[in-house]
Amino acid sequence: SQKIEQNSEALNIQEGKTATLTCNYTNYSPAYLQWYRQDPGRGPVFLLLIRENEKEKRKERLKVTFDTTLKQSLFHITASQPADSATYLCALPSMDSSYKLIFGSGTRLLVRP
């Protein structure tokens, strides 16, 4: 079955630095991959989507890469701010149905002022 792995340890960085989060997946070749942000007590919020034929996608300070050979996506936040502190989830469409999104367990990011 498909498996999505995100680093369960929190990432703690200094304000202004670049945060890099990793999402690895196995047993699957998804047509796209998504990243969501989740704040405590709130639902996930969609950030970026990258398709299998795209190597990189950018949105303001966010950048996502998608390496289908390594089966890995990297999520970067440049010039990080304390307000970027949250949990970041990656999500893939299920192997058996394109409408069903399967989520990783998320990585918590803490940006120190």
Place this chain on the structure above:
Amino acid sequence: GAGVSQTPSNKVTEKGKYVELRCDPISGHTALYWYRQSLGQGPEFLIYFQGTGAADDSGLPNDRFFAVRPEGSVSTLKIQRTERGDSAVYLCASSLNAGGSGANVLTFGAGSRLTVL
């Protein structure tokens, strides 16, 4: 409304009781999803509706869980004979369309936190 609305935001109940959780999706979104999220985990798929019908209920853990969407808009997740292991945040999401050749971007509500004592 502007977003996905879920009620109640918090529900505390006793083991064995019946619970209903409500979701009001974004107007015009035909696809509606229920997910469950335990502490430190990502959302886990429960059920998906396309219009009024449950197109995929493969994620429902057992027959104590049931969901309806009678008019293709508001949905209710129903849990019978609640158990302590049912304690979690139940998230509802909607999308304009679902799957196919397009990508499926979900808009989530804030969730209903269920605590079974």
